[in-house]
Structure formats: C-alpha cells, structure tokens
Amino acid sequence: MELHQRIVSAPVDFGAIRSEFGLASEYPAEAVSDARDAVDAFAGTRADRTDIEFVTIDPPGAMDLDQALRLERTATGFTLHYAIADVGAVIMPGSALARESESRGQTFYLPDSAVPLHPTVLSEDAASLLPGQNRPAALWTIELDEHAVPQSFSVTRAMVRSRERFDYARVQADADAGTLHPSLVALPEFGRLRIEAGLDQGAISLRLPAQDVVRHGDEWRLELEPRTAADDWNEQVSLLTGMCAARIMLEHNGAPIGLLRTMPPPAQSAIDSMRRTAAALGVAWPADVPVGRLLAGLDANTPAALVLMSEATSLLRGAGYTILADLDDPGADKLTHSAIGAPYAHVTAPLRRLADRFVTEICLAHCAGTEVPQWVIDGLGPAVETLRRTDAVASKVDRACVDLTEATVLAPRVGSEFSALVLREANGSRPAEIFVAQPPVLGRCEGRPPEGQRVPVRLTVADPGKRIITFDYVS
Incomplete structure (x- = not known):
C-alpha cells in the first residue's frame, strides 16, 4: 500500500x-x-x-x-x-x-x-x-x-x-x-x-x-x-x-x-456544532473559554486541532x-x-x-x-x-x-493510496473532506471515513481539465 x-x-x-x-x-x-x-x-x-x-x-x-x-x-x-x-x-x-x-x-x-x-x-x-x-x-x-x-x-x-x-x-x-x-x-x-x-x-x-x-x-x-x-x-x-x-x-x-x-459575529449554531465536535474528539472546552482562546491553546500539529480549525472556518463568514x-x-x-x-x-x-x-x-x-x-x-x-x-x-x-x-500533479497517481487526515466527516450528500500531507492536498473523499482519524485513501479522479480530484476511503 x-x-x-x-x-x-x-x-x-x-x-x-x-x-x-x-x-x-x-x-x-x-x-x-x-x-x-x-x-x-x-x-x-x-x-x-x-x-x-x-x-x-x-x-x-x-x-x-x-x-x-x-x-x-x-x-x-x-x-x-x-x-x-x-x-x-x-x-x-x-x-x-x-x-x-x-x-x-x-x-x-x-x-x-x-x-x-x-x-x-x-x-x-x-x-x-x-x-x-x-x-x-x-x-x-x-x-x-x-x-x-x-x-x-x-x-x-x-x-x-x-x-x-x-x-x-x-x-x-x-x-x-x-x-x-x-x-x-x-x-x-x-x-x-x-x-x-x-x-x-x-x-x-x-x-x-x-x-x-x-x-x-x-x-x-x-x-x-x-x-x-x-x-x-x-x-x-x-x-x-x-x-x-x-x-x-x-x-x-x-x-x-x-x-x-x-x-x-459567528452564528450560535456554528459554535454549538463546534463544541459537539470538540467533545467527540475528547478536547476539553470549558464553558467560559471563547473560541479564539480554545484554538490558540491547541497544538496545531495534532489531528484534533486540525479538525477543529477546519470546522472553525464556518465561524468566519x-x-x-x-x-x-x-x-x-x-x-x-x-x-x-x-x-x-x-x-x-x-x-x-x-x-x-x-x-x-x-x-x-x-x-x-x-x-x-x-x-x-x-x-x-x-x-x-x-x-x-x-x-x-x-x-x-x-x-x-x-x-x-x-x-x-x-x-x-496527481494525474499520474490515479489508483495510488495515500495517508489522509479526515477534517470533516460526510454529511448527507456532501462527501468527507480530507488532508493529504504528501503532496499537500485538500480533497473530498467518498465512503464516510471517520472524522479526526488518519486513514488510507485511494485517488480515484485527478482531472486537470475540470480541476477536480477525488479520493475513496479504503476501509
């Protein structure tokens, strides 16, 4: 693999x-x-x-x-x-x-x-x-x-x-x-x-x-x-x-x-959703700590931090x-x-x-x-x-x-497998979002991989004409 x-x-x-x-x-x-x-x-x-x-x-x-x-x-x-x-x-x-x-x-x-x-x-x-x-x-x-x-x-x-x-x-x-x-x-x-x-x-x-x-x-x-x-x-x-x-x-x-x-200001529903994600990832978030303080205190190199920061983009719209x-x-x-x-x-x-x-x-x-x-x-x-x-x-x-x-860059690698961090799980018809470190790409992934986990994925589409890449979760 x-x-x-x-x-x-x-x-x-x-x-x-x-x-x-x-x-x-x-x-x-x-x-x-x-x-x-x-x-x-x-x-x-x-x-x-x-x-x-x-x-x-x-x-x-x-x-x-x-x-x-x-x-x-x-x-x-x-x-x-x-x-x-x-x-x-x-x-x-x-x-x-x-x-x-x-x-x-x-x-x-x-x-x-x-x-x-x-x-x-x-x-x-x-x-x-x-x-x-x-x-x-x-x-x-x-x-x-x-x-x-x-x-x-x-x-x-x-x-x-x-x-x-x-x-x-x-x-x-x-x-x-x-x-x-x-x-x-x-x-x-x-x-x-x-x-x-x-x-x-x-x-x-x-x-x-x-x-x-x-x-x-x-x-x-x-x-x-x-x-x-x-x-x-x-x-x-x-x-x-x-x-x-x-x-x-x-x-x-x-x-x-x-x-x-x-x-x-961020919608309260977006903050509530982020709190649920933090709880699921095992990240302690005291009620009196604002979002900015929470994120600043995380080790940005950990999967939990990357997942929470990815979700926090919904606050800044x-x-x-x-x-x-x-x-x-x-x-x-x-x-x-x-x-x-x-x-x-x-x-x-x-x-x-x-x-x-x-x-x-x-x-x-x-x-x-x-x-x-x-x-x-x-x-x-x-x-x-x-x-x-x-x-x-x-x-x-x-x-x-x-x-x-x-x-x-990835077109010659279709069919290859990569290690990816799942930033956001699939939601309805929206596929999961993943981060592949080498080469560094952000992409969508079919197959409902678990959020916050590092998983193997397979590159299935890399189309320069449409500017699209797609991965599948290798469960």
Missing part, C-alpha cells in the same frame, strides 16, 4: 485561468504613461523623516513594498513608526491610471506572475518602499503602553527612507539568534502582547495548513506555505494600524465618512465592506470584524488593494483637521462595489490555481 508519496511536480499552464476570469495582464498605455509621469502632489510640504531607520518585511522576491516599520521599546511601552506607500499622492483623481486601478480593485497573484492593481513602474519602483530610496509615505505614529495597548495614534504625510529589506524566514532566524535589526528588536515582545490582546477581545485565528504552488524549474509543485512566529508578529503591526484607522474614522466629529472591513455614511443604525455588530474582535479598516496595502488608498486619505484628513477630498467621498461607493466583485474573483482564482496544480 503506497501511503507515503514522494514530492512530485508537473508543468502547469495558468493562462486558461487568466482567460476564464477575465484577468487583463496588460495595462492600458495611457494609464502606464500616467504612472511613469507621476509626481508627488505634496512635494515640499512633507515632514522629512528620513532619519527614522525603517526596514521592510515581505515575502522573498516581492517588489511591491507597501510598508516599512521602526518599532522601539520605551520606558513606558512601545513606539511604532509605520510608513505606508502614499499612493493617493501620485495618482491624479480622474486620470486614466485612477480609472483603471479603480476598475481592477486589487492585485491578483497567480503562481507564475501577478496581475497588478497598478503598473509595475509605480507599484514595484517609484511608489514602492525599496531600500535606499526616499519615498513619499503616510507615516503612522502609534504610542503603546507596556501591554502594547495603543494610547495615541495619528498619521501624516512624510518623506521616508527604508534601510534594509527582510523576509519572514530571515527575521525568524535573527530572532532565534538574538541578532534582530535594531528597528525590529522589540517585535517579538510586541507581537506576543498584541496576540494576547486580540484573544482578550475575542479574536479568532486559524492555523490550518496553507497550500502554496511553487515553481520547480519548468514545473510546479505543491508545498505547505511556511508560517513562522515572525509572520504572526508582523501581522500584528498591520492589524493594529487597521484598528487605529477604524477608530480615527469612528471617533471623528462631524458627518460620518469612512470605510470599514467588517465580519458579523460574511466578511464585507461597510461605508459609515450608509448606516442608519451603527450598532457595534455592524462595525466590528469578528475575527479581529474590534472595528478594523484596510489601510496598509495601497499598492495592492484599492480600499487602502481611500481609507488612508480619510485618516490623513481627519488627523490634519482638513476636509476629506471630494474624490474620496464620491468614489467610496464605486470602490466598494469593485472590491466586493474582485474579492470574490480573487478567492476563486486562488482556489483554481491550487485545484489545477493538484489535479495535474
């Missing part, structure tokens, strides 16, 4: 997925010209903060660097300086570049290349926070107490200069060796405190295996996406800034102007965008992102996501005591429609790329 498979790769053509979802890889010439000729609309008025030793943390090879940070430990807590690429300053409202980016909504990442929100001459060069380059930025300054709870925060336009770029593996290695860059020395403590603060306010974080399609010469293979503690620490910087942005918009005196990323001016009854449940446990806004990735440019402009205006630009007010509604449409497409594109790679 062939339960342990070697890592396999295969040639995969992602062009059909681009065509299927209408992803235009070429940027219109007029918009590219706008990007090439872009100038800083606020040149000469910015604070010069090139004295701050900013660094960036991004995936290896990334060139669209939205964020640079400097985190300092102080006598009373922490000071975070967080520079975000100032895209709003280099895109002229109403220009061909503005119209095209407002139609695209976001960057789509496929394994072989990206379909960018902005021309690469802007997103990977002139506006990117590349090391050694002076760049216009929206500079966030957040003062936190010893528990990493924000005490004050603001954002202003500044000129900044990143000193060095890191990837997550390098930051983790430096943290383990005690050799972190001075701008990052406080990051591990800050990250742990912010994670704890999030759990206190009901945050839910899932640590499910994430599939990654990786180039291997001229072929592609599936790997588990590496996730380090450094990923989690850096994520907390972005989450904190998004929560501060939400508070700036919500606490502003005057007509409500703002855009939040929201998610409704309904994410959307909320325009403050559209709310007749701005109750807390309509303003909060339940996975974060607080109001939250997208504000830290303007090179890759449309919402962030609009939210940044609103926060800059509120902090400066000036009027929000009219193009922002007029454009919020259309921007949200674009974001809703493209979020749905992005999710489908990601899944399609993984499905195609799974089916292509």
Whole structure:
C-alpha cells in the first residue's frame, strides 16, 4: 500500500485561468504613461523623516513594498513608526491610471506572475518602499503602553527612507539568534502582547495548513506555505494600524465618512456544532473559554486541532465592506470584524488593494483637521462595489490555481493510496473532506471515513481539465 508519496511536480499552464476570469495582464498605455509621469502632489510640504531607520518585511522576491516599520521599546511601552506607500499622492483623481486601478480593485497573484492593481513602474519602483530610496509615505505614529495597548495614534504625510529589506524566514532566524535589526528588536515582545490582546477581545485565528504552488524549474509543485512566529508578529503591526484607522474614522466629529472591513459575529449554531465536535474528539472546552482562546491553546500539529480549525472556518463568514455614511443604525455588530474582535479598516496595502488608498486619505484628513477630498467621498461607493466583485474573483482564482496544480500533479497517481487526515466527516450528500500531507492536498473523499482519524485513501479522479480530484476511503 503506497501511503507515503514522494514530492512530485508537473508543468502547469495558468493562462486558461487568466482567460476564464477575465484577468487583463496588460495595462492600458495611457494609464502606464500616467504612472511613469507621476509626481508627488505634496512635494515640499512633507515632514522629512528620513532619519527614522525603517526596514521592510515581505515575502522573498516581492517588489511591491507597501510598508516599512521602526518599532522601539520605551520606558513606558512601545513606539511604532509605520510608513505606508502614499499612493493617493501620485495618482491624479480622474486620470486614466485612477480609472483603471479603480476598475481592477486589487492585485491578483497567480503562481507564475501577478496581475497588478497598478503598473509595475509605480507599484514595484517609484511608489514602492525599496531600500535606499526616499519615498513619499503616510507615516503612522502609534504610542503603546507596556501591554502594547495603543494610547495615541495619528498619521501624516512624510518623506521616508527604508534601510534594509527582510523576509519572514530571515527575521525568524535573527530572532532565534538574538541578532534582530535594531528597528525590529522589540517585535517579538510586541507581537506576543498584541496576540494576547486580540484573544482578550475575542479574536479568532486559524492555523490550518496553507497550500502554496511553487515553481520547480519548468514545473510546479505543491508545498505547505511556511508560517513562522515572525509572520504572526508582523501581522500584528498591520492589524493594529487597521484598528487605529477604524477608530480615527469612528471617533471623528462631524458627518460620518469612512470605510470599514467588517465580519458579523459567528452564528450560535456554528459554535454549538463546534463544541459537539470538540467533545467527540475528547478536547476539553470549558464553558467560559471563547473560541479564539480554545484554538490558540491547541497544538496545531495534532489531528484534533486540525479538525477543529477546519470546522472553525464556518465561524468566519460574511466578511464585507461597510461605508459609515450608509448606516442608519451603527450598532457595534455592524462595525466590528469578528475575527479581529474590534472595528478594523484596510489601510496598509495601497499598492495592492484599492480600499487602502481611500481609507488612508480619510485618516490623513481627519488627523490634519482638513476636509476629506471630494474624490474620496464620491468614489467610496464605486470602490466598494469593485472590491466586493474582485474579492470574490480573487478567492476563486486562488482556489483554481491550487485545484489545477493538484489535479495535474496527481494525474499520474490515479489508483495510488495515500495517508489522509479526515477534517470533516460526510454529511448527507456532501462527501468527507480530507488532508493529504504528501503532496499537500485538500480533497473530498467518498465512503464516510471517520472524522479526526488518519486513514488510507485511494485517488480515484485527478482531472486537470475540470480541476477536480477525488479520493475513496479504503476501509
């Protein structure tokens, strides 16, 4: 019985997925010209903060660097300086570049290349926070107490200069060796405190295996996406800034102007179902322990944890965008992102996501005591429609790329047996969901295998044309 498979790769053509979802890889010439000729609309008025030793943390090879940070430990807590690429300053409202980016909504990442929100001459060069380059930025300054709870925060336009770029593996290695860059020395403590603060306010974080399609010469293979503690620490910087942005918009005196990323509270029936699963798996779950605390306390490498985290995905549904001016009854449940446990806004990735440019402009205006630009007010509604449409497409594109790679890589293995963990048992006509570790695939399985158990399964279908794989339980 062939339960342990070697890592396999295969040639995969992602062009059909681009065509299927209408992803235009070429940027219109007029918009590219706008990007090439872009100038800083606020040149000469910015604070010069090139004295701050900013660094960036991004995936290896990334060139669209939205964020640079400097985190300092102080006598009373922490000071975070967080520079975000100032895209709003280099895109002229109403220009061909503005119209095209407002139609695209976001960057789509496929394994072989990206379909960018902005021309690469802007997103990977002139506006990117590349090391050694002076760049216009929206500079966030957040003062936190010893528990990493924000005490004050603001954002202003500044000129900044990143000193060095890191990837997550390098930051983790430096943290383990005690050799972190001075701008990052406080990051591990800050990250742990912010994670704890999030759990206190009901945050839910899932640590499910994430599939990654990786180039291997001229072929592609599936790997588990590496996730380090450094990923989690850096994520907390972005989450904190998004929560501060939400508070700036919500606490502003005057007509409500703002855009939040929201998610409704989980349905009680979904929580009850998850409690029944935990009981069946022998996982103790005291009545006063919230979901986020339970999941955070589990060993993510155990079958029970993977099953519960898989089921917990049903708690995190309904994410959307909320325009403050559209709310007749701005109750807390309509303003909060339940996975974060607080109001939250997208504000830290303007090179890759449309919402962030609009939210940044609103926060800059509120902090400066000036009027929000009219193009922002007029454009919020259309921007949200674009974001809703493209979020749905992005999710489908990601899944399609993984499905195609799974089916292509596994096509020669039809009839082979694998060891699988059953994440969800079959329910009615819905087949069971399983995770095969080698190669890492998520698939459906016929035959009602027992939930939470490792079982042998046989691959019966691997169809690249339909992007489908199916296994049968070998009882």
